[in-house]
Amino acid sequence: MVSIGRPMFQVGSNIFELIEFTATKTGVPGASDRKTPILYGVNVAKVREVIRLPTIVPCLTNAPEVLGVFNLRGLPIPAIHLAKALGYDEEPVTPTSQVIVTEFSSRRAGFVVAGTRRIRRVSWDKVLPPSSDAFNTITGMMLIENQDFIFILDFERILLDIEGRSTGQGASGYSANEGMIQPGSSHGGGAAAPAQQGAPAGKSAKPLILVVDDSPTARRAICEMLRGMQLDIIEYTNGESAWKDLVSAEEGSDLSKVQLIVSDVEMPKLDGYSLVKRIRNNEKLKKMPIILHSSLTGDVNRDRAKQAGADAYVGKLNRKEIVEALKAALPPTWTGAA
Template sequence: MAGVLDSVNQRTQLVGQNRLELLLFRLKGQQLYGINVFKVKEVLQCPPLNEIPNRNPVVRGVAHIRGGTISIMDLNQAIGRAPLDNISECFVIITEYNRSTQGFLVGAVERIVNMNWEDIHPPPKGAGKENYLTAVTEIEGKLVEIIDVEKILAEINPLSEEVSAGVIEDGIAERVVKKHILIADDSAIARKQVSRVIEQMGIATTLMKDGREALEYLQGLVKQGKNVSDELILIISDIEMPEMDGYTFTAEVRNTPELKGLYIILHTSLSGVFNEAMVKKVGANDFLAKFNPDDLARRVNEQVIRMTGESMLEDQGE
C-alpha cells in the first residue's frame, strides 16, 4: 500500500501511445473501480474532517492538506449508495478536475495498472442513462468500473453553462450557417455542457462519445466524397476516452491527408498536471481546460473569424 501511495505523483506523465495508468480502488465490497493516475495528485489516509454548515450530504467535510482546505466527497454516496463507514480507516484520493482540486473518500486503494485505451470500453447499453460510469474494463478476470466524475461534480456543484453577455460575436452563426462543430467526449455531462455553449452561439453540433467513433465519423464523410473542411468549423475533443483517447485521435486525424487540416481543440479536465508539450507533439491546435463557457465561446469565435475573415466589422461595411 505504501508503495502505491508514494508513487502516484511520480507516474502521471504516461500519455500518448493510446495508453494510461489506472489507480484501482474499492468503495464498499469487492467491486473494483478505476481512476486515471493522470488526474491524481495524491493519495493519503483520510485525515480528520471538519463539518461545514449546509453542506451537500455527499461532502463529508473539509480537510486541511498541504496548507489548503479541500472538500472531501464520499464517492460511494455520490453514486447513490450508502455513506462509507469508519472514515478514519478510509483513504482520500486528491484529484484535479475542471480547474479545481477535490478529494474523494474511498474504502481502500489497491494498486496501479498500465493499460491500453483500446481495452477500456463504454458502459453496456443496458446500464441506462442515469448510471455513473464512463467506461468499464477487465483486469485479471475482474470487472473494473470507471466513474463519471464530471457527472458527480456537476450534481454537487453545478457549473453555469451560460455564456456572458457580449462574449458571442454578433453575426457569428451567419458566417458558418452550413458548417457544424464535432464534439467528442465520453462523459454525457461534458458533451451536454459543450453543446449547450455552442447552441447559444447558434451553431450546429455533432456529438460522439469517444475518439474512435469520432474518427469513424470523419472517415465516413471522406468515403462519401465530401470535403470535410467544408463541413466542420473545428473539433472539440476530450483527452480521456475509451477505445481511443484524444491524443491518438488527433494523431490519426493529422496522419490522414483528407483530414489533416482540421482545427482541433483538446478540451479536458486534465488541467493542473497537463503536459502541454503533448498537444504540440500530436498536432492539436489548442488546449482548453474544462469548463468555462466564456473561454470556449471565445475560442469558437476566433476560429470562425480565422475561417471567414479578420474582422466582424468588415461585413458590416465599417
C-alpha cells in the same frame, strides 16, 4: 500508499493509468457474501496525491456524503465519503482509510476510500462505454483478470451532483462555476447526430463543427452553446467512431465539410490525444483545426495536447476559452462569437 508520478507513456499511444480501489456494497443479489467489494478506478491524471486519513473538521451541509474539510498544506479541501456518494452507506470510515485528492475543472476535492490497491496501465480500446444512461456515475468499464469488471468513475459528475444538492440547484451539470456553459434540454445522443440544415439561398453557410464527447451532459451543453453562436454541429459519442467516419467520408457529404473539431480527451475506445495524432498523420485531414476540451487541468496536460498536435487546449465547457479558440481557428468572416 500509492505513489503518483508523471505519466511515462507516449502521447497518442491511447494509454492511460488509473488508480484502482474498492467500495463495498451489501445485499448484492446472487452474491455468496452479502458484503461485496466492487472494483473502481479513477484516471491518475485527475489525482494530485493519495494521503492517509487526515483530521476532518465537520461542517454544515445538506449532503450526507460530505464529511467536512481538511487542511492540505494550507488549503481547505472538502472530504467526501465516496462509498456513501455511490449509495453504499454501510462502508465505514476508519483510521486506515485513505483519501484520493483530485484536481479537475480547477477544483480540488478529497475522496475518502477504504484503501487504494494499485496503479493499473490501461489501453482505452479495452474500455467499454456504459451500456445504459442508468450508469450515470461511470464513464467506462473493462474486463480484467479472473473475469472481474473494473468501473471507471465519473468523479466530475459525482462532485457536481453533490454541489447541486448542497446549493439546492439539483444536478444541473456545469452550473457550479461562473462562466461555465449551462446545458438546457436534452436531445438524441446516438453515435452521430446529423448537422443542421444548410443556410438558405443567398446567405453564407454556417461553419460546420464536429463535436466528440462521450458525456451526454457535456456534449449537450457545448452543442447548445455552439448552435447559439451560429455554428452547425455534427455530434459523436466517441473518438473511434468519429475517426472511422472522417477518413471514409465521401466528397460532398456533411463530414467532408467539417471545418473544425472540438473533442474531449478522456473517452472509451479512442482518447482525444490519439484522435488528434491520427488526424495529423492523415494526408487528407492533417490541416484540420482541432480544439481539445477537458476537465484535466495543469501544464502537463496542455503540453500533452500540444505534443499531439492540437491547436488549442481549453477547460471543460469554459465559454471564454472556447470562444477565443474558435476565433483563432475559424475564418475571419465568422462573427458568431461576438
